[in-house]
Amino acid sequence: MSRNSGGGSLMTVLDSKIPDGPIxxxxxxxxxxxxxxxxxxxxxxxxxxxxxxxxxxxxxxSLSELGYKVKVFTFxxxxxxxxxxxxQGGINGAKNYTNxxxxxxxxxYDTVKGGDYRSREANVHRxxxxxVNIIDQAAAQGVPFAREYGGLLDNRSFGGAxxxxxxxxxxxxxxxxxxxxxxxxxxxxxxxxxxxxxxxEMLDVVLKDGRACGIVTRNLVTGQVQSHSAHxxxxxxxxxxxxxxxxxxxxxxxxxxAWRAHKKGAFFANPCYTQIHPTCIxxxxxxxxxxxxxxxxxxxDGRIWVPDGFDDSxxxxxxxxxxxxxxxxxxxxxxxxxxxxxxASRNAKTVVDQGKGVGPLKNGVFLDFQAxxxxxxxxxxxxxxxxxxxxxxxxxxxxxYKVPMRIYPATHYTMGGVWVDYNLMTSIPGCYAxxxxxxxxxxxxxxxxxxxxxxxxxxYFVLPYTIGxxxxxxLGDAPISTNDPVFTQAEADVQGQTDRFLSTGGTxxxxxxxxxxxxxxxDYIGMERTKEGLEKALSEIPALExxxxxxxxxxGSGTNLNSSLEKAGRVADFFGLAKLMAKDAxxxxxxxxxxxxxxxxxxxxxxxxxxxxxxxxxxxxxxxxDSTQTRHKEELAFDNVALTQRSYK
Amino acid sequence: xxNELDLKLKIWRQEGPAVDGKFETYDAxxxxxxxxxxEMLDVVNDNLITTGEVPIEFDHDCREGICGTCxxxxxxxxxxxxxxxxxxxxxxRKFNDGETITVEPFRARAFPVVxxxxxxxxxxxxxxxxxxYISVNTGAASDANLTPVPKEASDTSFDAAACIxxxxxxxxxxxxxxQLFTSAKLGHLNLIPQGQAQRFARxxxxxxxxxxxxxxxxxxxxxxxxxxxxxxxxxxxxxxxxYVKAKVKNRKLAGQK
Ligand SMILES: Cc1cc2nc3c(=O)[nH]c(=O)nc-3n(C[C@H](O)[C@H](O)[C@H](O)COP(=O)(O)OP(=O)(O)OC[C@H]3O[C@@H](n4cnc5c(N)ncnc54)[C@H](O)[C@@H]3O)c2cc1C
Ligand code: SF4
Ligand code: FES
Numbered sequence: 001m002s003r004n005s006g007g008g009s010l011m012t013v014l015d016s017k018i019p020d021g022p023i024x025x026x027x028x029x030x031x032x033x034x035x036x037x038x039x040x041x042x043x044x045x046x047x048x049x050x051x052x053x054x055x056x057x058x059x060x061x062s063l064s065e066l067g068y069k070v071k072v073f074t075f076x077x078x079x080x081x082x083x084x085x086x087x088q089g090g091i092n093g094a095k096n097y098t099n100x101x102x103x104x105x106x107x108x109y110d111t112v113k114g115g116d117y118r119s120r121e122a123n124v125h126r127x128x129x130x131x132v133n134i135i136d137q138a139a140a141q142g143v144p145f146a147r148e149y150g151g152l153l154d155n156r157s158f159g160g161a162x163x164x165x166x167x168x169x170x171x172x173x174x175x176x177x178x179x180x181x182x183x184x185x186x187x188x189x190x191x192x193x194x195x196x197x198x199x200x201e202m203l204d205v206v207l208k209d210g211r212a213c214g215i216v217t218r219n220l221v222t223g224q225v226q227s228h229s230a231h232x233x234x235x236x237x238x239x240x241x242x243x244x245x246x247x248x249x250x251x252x253x254x255x256x257x258a259w260r261a262h263k264k265g266a267f268f269a270n271p272c273y274t275q276i277h278p279t280c281i282x283x284x285x286x287x288x289x290x291x292x293x294x295x296x297x298x299x300x301d302g303r304i305w306v307p308d309g310f311d312d313s314x315x316x317x318x319x320x321x322x323x324x325x326x327x328x329x330x331x332x333x334x335x336x337x338x339x340x341x342x343x344a345s346r347n348a349k350t351v352v353d354q355g356k357g358v359g360p361l362k363n364g365v366f367l368d369f370q371a372x373x374x375x376x377x378x379x380x381x382x383x384x385x386x387x388x389x390x391x392x393x394x395x396x397x398x399x400x401y402k403v404p405m406r407i408y409p410a411t412h413y414t415m416g417g418v419w420v421d422y423n424l425m426t427s428i429p430g431c432y433a434x435x436x437x438x439x440x441x442x443x444x445x446x447x448x449x450x451x452x453x454x455x456x457x458x459x460y461f462v463l464p465y466t467i468g469x470x471x472x473x474x475l476g477d478a479p480i481s482t483n484d485p486v487f488t489q490a491e492a493d494v495q496g497q498t499d500r501f502l503s504t505g506g507t508x509x510x511x512x513x514x515x516x517x518x519x520x521x522x523d524y525i526g527m528e529r530t531k532e533g534l535e536k537a538l539s540e541i542p543a544l545e546x547x548x549x550x551x552x553x554x555x556g557s558g559t560n561l562n563s564s565l566e567k568a569g570r571v572a573d574f575f576g577l578a579k580l581m582a583k584d585a586x587x588x589x590x591x592x593x594x595x596x597x598x599x600x601x602x603x604x605x606x607x608x609x610x611x612x613x614x615x616x617x618x619x620x621x622x623x624x625x626d627s628t629q630t631r632h633k634e635e636l637a638f639d640n641v642a643l644t645q646r647s648y649k
Numbered sequence: 650x651x652n653e654l655d656l657k658l659k660i661w662r663q664e665g666p667a668v669d670g671k672f673e674t675y676d677a678x679x680x681x682x683x684x685x686x687x688e689m690l691d692v693v694n695d696n697l698i699t700t701g702e703v704p705i706e707f708d709h710d711c712r713e714g715i716c717g718t719c720x721x722x723x724x725x726x727x728x729x730x731x732x733x734x735x736x737x738x739x740x741x742r743k744f745n746d747g748e749t750i751t752v753e754p755f756r757a758r759a760f761p762v763v764x765x766x767x768x769x770x771x772x773x774x775x776x777x778x779x780x781x782y783i784s785v786n787t788g789a790a791s792d793a794n795l796t797p798v799p800k801e802a803s804d805t806s807f808d809a810a811a812c813i814x815x816x817x818x819x820x821x822x823x824x825x826x827x828q829l830f831t832s833a834k835l836g837h838l839n840l841i842p843q844g845q846a847q848r849f850a851r852x853x854x855x856x857x858x859x860x861x862x863x864x865x866x867x868x869x870x871x872x873x874x875x876x877x878x879x880x881x882x883x884x885x886x887x888x889x890x891x892y893v894k895a896k897v898k899n900r901k902l903a904g905q906k
Contacts, residue, residue, distance in 0.1 A: 062787040077708065078774050080814055081716045097794060133788075140790035142783045142843045144807040151797030169807070175715055176810060183782035190778040198771065221763055250710040284651070284683040287692055290712045360651065391714075394734065397683070397742050460787045509698040511691070556703040560665050561764040563706060564698060 014267070014619055014634045017421040018122040023640045024105075027126040030422070031465055035472035042067030045471050046230040046479055048215055049073070050202045050257055053082030054174075054452060055435025056236030057181035058459030064188040066464055071228060072185070072194055073217055075201040075252065075566070080182045083238055083250040084455065087174025088295055090158055090166035091452040093135040094128055098155050102163040104128045110161060111450060112641045115415075115443020116593035116609065118270070118617075121640055122422060123441050127450075130457040135167055137460055141180040145169050159296060159448025160340060166449045171295065171387055177452055181459070201566065203494045205233055205261045205431060206486050212431035213480040216490045218498070220566060223559040225491050225498075227482035231474060232430050232467060235261060236459065239414040239436035241274065243574045243581070244526070245518020247411035248280060248293040254570040255577050258418050258437050263576075266426040267619035267632065269419035269439035271577060272585035275446055275594045276527050277412035278344035281395055281405075282364035286515075291410040292395060294367075295388055296448060299337045299344070301381070302367040302405065304328050306356040316358070316366055316404045327351060335648045342445060342527075342594055342607070343648060345409035349527050352408070364406035373401060409527060413451060415442045415594065416584075419619040419634075423466035424458060427619075430470065434458035439617070444593025498558050501568045506551035510567045513548045517571070520544065521578050529585045530598045537582040545575040580620055580629060587631060590614045604649060611643050654680045654741060657749040658693065660705055666761045666769075672751075682742035686729065687712060687719065689741055690752075706765040714738040714877065717813030720820070721766055722753040727817035727875040735815065735877040755820035759827070759862040770816045772862040773830060779858035780851035781834045783843050802840050809836030811878045818872035818880075824864035829872040831859045832888035833880045839891055849895035856892050 019030040037045065045068050049060040052074040064070040076082060094107040107128040112119060139145060139153070145167050146154040158166035169176040188194040197217070204216040206227065214229035237257035241247040262268045279298055280291045305326045307319050327347060329336045337344075348365050357363050372381050378401055382389070389400045396406070418426050418433035420440055426433050435455035442450065480486070524537035548571070556562045591600040591607035592614070600608045609615075615636045620629040656677045663670025675697075680689050687709050694704035710718040719736040723729035729739045744750065752766065760768040798806075812833035819827050835852055838844035844851070866885065873882050 058787075065786045076710070077718070077770060078814070080774075081710055081718050083711070083716075085716045086711045086713055095793075133790075136790040136793045137785070137787060139793035139796070140783065140785040140843055142806075142838050142841055144803055144810050144837070144841075145793075147798055147800050147803045149800050151799050151803070152794045170811075172715065172811065175813070179810065183777060184785075184787075186774065186778045187782040187784060196774075198774075250716065251712060252710050285681050287681070287684060287688050289685075289688050289691055292713055391738075394738055394740065395685075397740070464787065507699060509695050511695060553698055553701070555698055555701055561706050561767060564704060 014419070014427070014632050015421060016120065016634055017423055018120065019422065023121060023125050026122050027129055034465060034469040037468045037472050037475075039067055041475055043069060044475065045069065045232070046071065047232045047234060047467070048228060048230040049234045049236060050215065051082070051236035051238065051435070051437070052076065052079030052182070052185065053084035053236060053238055053435060054178055054181055054455035055437070055459045056082070056234070057178065057185045058456050059234055059236060059434055059463050060194055061181065061184035061188050062460050062464045063467070064193040070188070070194045071197065071230065073197045073200050073202055073215070075199060075220060077198055079185055079196070079198070080179060082178060083253050084178045084452070085175045086250060087452055088171045088293065089297070090156065090168035090173045090449040091134065091177065092158070092165050092449045093131040093167055093453070094165060095132050095135060096165075097153060098164045100163045102165045106163065107131060107165065109641055111441070111447055112443070113644070114445060114447040116445050116607065116646075117443065117611065117615065117638060117641070117643050118273070118592050118636065119441055119443030120636060121638060126462065127441050127454055127457050130461040131453050133461055134453060134456045138177055138180050141184060143169065143176045143180040160338060161447070174452060177456065181456070202257050203260060203569065204490045205264045205428065206490045207264055207428060208480045208484065208486050211429045214482065214487065216487065216494050218494060221561055223557070225494050227487035227491055229479040229482050229487070231471060231477065231479060232432065234432045234434060234463065235418065235437050236435045237437045239417070240574075240577055241411045241414050243518070243577055244411040244522050245515050246283060246288060246291050246522070248277060248291055251290060254573070256570050256573045258433070259573040259577055261418060261426065261428065261431060261433075263622050265428045265622065266431060266433070267419035267621050268416070268580060269617050269619045270416040270444070270584065271581045271620070272525065272588060272595050273415035273444050273593065274411060275341065275413040275415060276345045276409045278341050278348060278409045279367065279407045280410035281392065282359055282408040283361065284396070292391070293410070293412065294392060294405070294407060296341070298367060298385060298388060301372040301384070302337065302369050303371055304337050304344075304365055304367055306351045306358060306365050310355040311362070312356070316368070325351070325356070332648050339648045342596065346527055346596060348409055359406045364408045366404035367407045368404035369400060370404070413446050415439065415444060415446055419617070423469060424463050425466075425470065432463060432467065434463055444595055497569060498565065501552065501554040501565055502558055504550070504552050504554065506553045508551055508553055510552060510554065510564050510571050513544065513552060514567070514571045514574070516544055517541065517574060517578060521581070525578070525581050525585055528596050528598050531586065534582045534586040538579065538586070541575065541578050541582065548572070548575065583628070584618055584620065588614060588618065602645070604647065606646060609645070652682045654682060654744060654746045656680060656744065656747070659749060659751045660766070661753045662705065662765055663762050665764055670762065680741055682740070684741045685712065685737055686721070686723070686739040686741065687737050706767050708767045709737055712737040715813060717815035720755045720768065720770075720815055720817070722755060722820060724751050727755060727820040728815075728877055733877055733879050735813075755816050757819045757825035757863070759825065760816060760819065770814075773814055773816065773827070775862065776827065776831055776855055776858050777834065780847065780854040781838065783838060784847060796842055798841050806837050806840040809833045809840070809880065809884050812880055813878060815877060817875040817877060819863065821871040821875035822864070823869055823871065824867060826866040826872070827859050827863040828866040828885045828888070829876060829880055829882070831855055832884035835888045835891065836884040839887070848891065849898045852888065852891040853895040853899055856888065
């Protein structure tokens with residue numbers, strides 16, 4: 001299964017290590033064939049887990065239960081605060097409790113198709129297999145999933161799926177699953193087998209003889225820079241949606257851990273695959289700091305429209321039916337308001353760009369519940385969406401029972417990430433990436449309720465097996481001393497960057513640069529990309545980056561809490577990432593999933609793939625700060641799911 | 650355009666845990682009423698930074714009312730005056746033009762100030778580590794539907810599980826007690842079948858760890874008033890009952906050894 005690279009360095013081979021055999025047997029066979037570490041020997045291995053979201057907390061707890069010595073690092077003040085906490089809708093599991101025809105194979109099939117045929121079949125099948133175990137594990141931990149009157153678990157259909165396979169916990173599925181994983185982690189901390197470092201940011205991966213041997217961190221409260229060595233390093237550091245500045249991600253989400261690993265040799269895969277969610281509350285002013293997601297379920301009953309005329313500033317209730325354009329219902333008569341996320345998002349952009357946007361900044365479209373209230377009564381609407389309507393009113397000051405909501409798409413999730421093989425190992429031996437931080441399972445588009453599933457599958461059920469394969473051969477190897485020059489050099493580099501920021505003495509805040517960068521990324525590498533726009537991005541981003549290094553202002557000191565300083569390092573890495581996103585988007589001369597190149601669309605305005613030339617993963621290799629990255633290809637084979645063109649007419 | 654407010658802010662500044670802090674006054678002018686409270690502070694900070702001053706540190710992350718990170722005393726009230734709302738979800742339209750707003754950290758002996766408005770709430774993690782979990786190792790679970798959970802128990806357990814661990818209950822309590830937080834976790838786990846095996850040991854360990862950090866409860870009920878998730882005081886009563894039972898049970902078990 002190993003593939004040669006396309007570009008310059010023919011030395012590098014991207015070996016995905018996909019096991020042989022029929023798709024349904026690959027994972028089982030692999031579990032049997034991976035090397036095992038004897039239970040008594042596990043305690044001789046130290047594993048660093050960076051990140052304590054769903055992926056990191058579940059991995060750390062499971063690895064330490066197996067006997068490994070685990071150290072966990074998070075920049076949050078507690079593992080319970082990771083961004084995973086904010087997921088609302090639910091988690092998929094192919095339990096078929098509803099007897100409506102779901103199966104592991106169907107979840108596999110839907111996920112490959114939903115990813116627009118740009119994911120690895122073998123990984124997705126494994127994910128579908130493990131999905132059922134996640135539900136069992138979480139329920140046993142006490143995660144309060146919704147239940148029916150008989151006390152059994154309830155399911156719903158989510159994000160356009162034709163079966164009900166989504167388990168949910170009110171609107172707080174992420175919180176409840178994270179608390180389950182956090183509590184499992186707390187149990188291991190109490191048992192003395194996990195060492196927990198909070199408010200500690202990883203700022204470098206350290207390699208010795210080409211292999212990951214540890215990390216360098218900065219204590220955010222004291223500023224102390226420190227090295228930690230281990231036999232393996234796991235990055236569970238989340239997604240990079242905040243490169244857009246405004247997104248539905250938590251404020252602290254960033255790419256730094258992944259990016260620093262990239263600069264040490266981890267290939268970065270498909271950075272241009274980002275997902276835009278159609279139903280978020282539009283920005284209200286330039287100081288908007290983040291965007292709030294309104295659950296997709298609202299599209300089941302809300303009707304989306306804009307005024308027919310341009311720049312119409314009448315209040316929505318004064319605009320007669322005959323002057324409204326229910327554009328999704330008009331263009332997609334069979335799916336209407338329920339078209340997939342990317343289709344709904346792009347259409348909203350089209351009408352807003354035409355000058356038909358609504359709201360004070362003309363940056364939204366209406367999501368109208370008038371018809372639902374008239375048909376079903378306000379009480380029924382309240383029973384379905386009461387919480388969401390309250391949240392909307394709290395943020396906007398408008399009452400959606402009376403006035404249509406205003407919504408607009410926002411960045412939500414990043415399918416791209418650190419390249420990993422089937423064992424979840426990056427191209428740095430001994431360094432792994434799990435959860436949203438890796439690129440693995442969602443192809444070019446993620447289906448609703450499958451990110452939680454992937455993070456937990458990676459952490460609870462995949463990594464704990466696959467990590468042994470590599471460690472088993474390393475018995476007797478002592479961890480590298482943190483006095484080794486590889487560590488002291490990395491520490492000096494980290495300290496050097498800190499000192500540089502504090503002494504730049506410029507005139508603009510880090511946030512200012514982040515906002516400007518976000519505008520560029522949103523305009524040129526957002527919902528719709530063109531060759532021209534991407535080329536502009538590639539000239540404008542470096543100019544802004546240059547200005548950043550000269551003119552950023554980071555007041556305060558490096559020896560106590562300094563959030564400007566933390567953010568400066570993160571924004572610096574977002575610049576590098578943004579350039580790579582543009583390059584990746586430019587080279588991918590096709591449209592697929594969340595990557596829409598205006599030049600490549602069907603007559604209906606649908607994404608048009610080019611399977612002949614682009615059914616591959618693009619994995620980028622760092623070549624130093626002064627050269628561009630090399631693009632490697634991992635060809636994707638579709639032996640079990642036939643490639644088709646979507647149509648929602 | 651939305652309305653704008655001119656405000657005066659009295660904000661607690663403190664360099665670190667070991668030094669004294671004091672209030673500083675700042676003007677916040679032209680604040681849009683559509684901003685959240687934290688976005689208003691972002692604007693103040695942006696101005697401070699561009700004039701070379703050190704910005705005000707405050708904790709926040711999701712800005713959606715779910716992560717429990719934000720934590721400000723606003724005019725003497727934890728998370729401000731709007732009911733069932735975290736600081737990040739409080740919007741400026743709830744304030745008046747010309748108003749002076751006092752902003753302080755969540756204060757409690759067990760929550761030392763890290764810097765300015767940021768406090769250390771890791772004592773909450775210690776309480777969870779003392780027993781706030783169900784011991785089921787990965788892979789050991791049986792099929793989820795083998796353990797039906799009566800819907801009522803499940804719903805009540807969920808009401809408790811909704812706690813976001815923000816610490817407003819402690820900040821609002823005249824005794825800095827953490828009964829509401831601790832009882833919320835005990836209510837979550839002790840009400841459902843999966844949590845029964847460890848129920849009494851869990852209760853005893855968590856309550857005693859709580860007492861080692863926090864003050865005692867004298868039934869003021871301020872915690873519930875401040876709680877953004879409206880966790881019910883009934884969970885405290887439930888915890889107290891379980892604690893008494895735990896004392897009896899655990900002693901009995903000890904006697905049988
Ligand atoms: C609003 C919203 C709703 C969503 N709803 C759903 C849903 O309904 N269903 C679904 O399946 N998915 C949903 N998602 C997606 C899903 O929540 C995320 O993809 C997933 O939780 C990511 O988990 P993670 O463990 O990979 O990363 P995260 O939860 O982001 O955790 C990252 C961790 O890494 C740490 N970290 C990062 N960098 C460093 C560093 N340099 N040093 C130290 N620590 C570091 C952080 O402290 C944190 O602990 C939603 C996302 C959003 C934004
Ligand atoms: S009980 Fe309420 S106030 Fe206390 S930590 Fe939980 S959510 Fe916050
Ligand atoms: S910032 Fe997350 S609850 Fe306020």
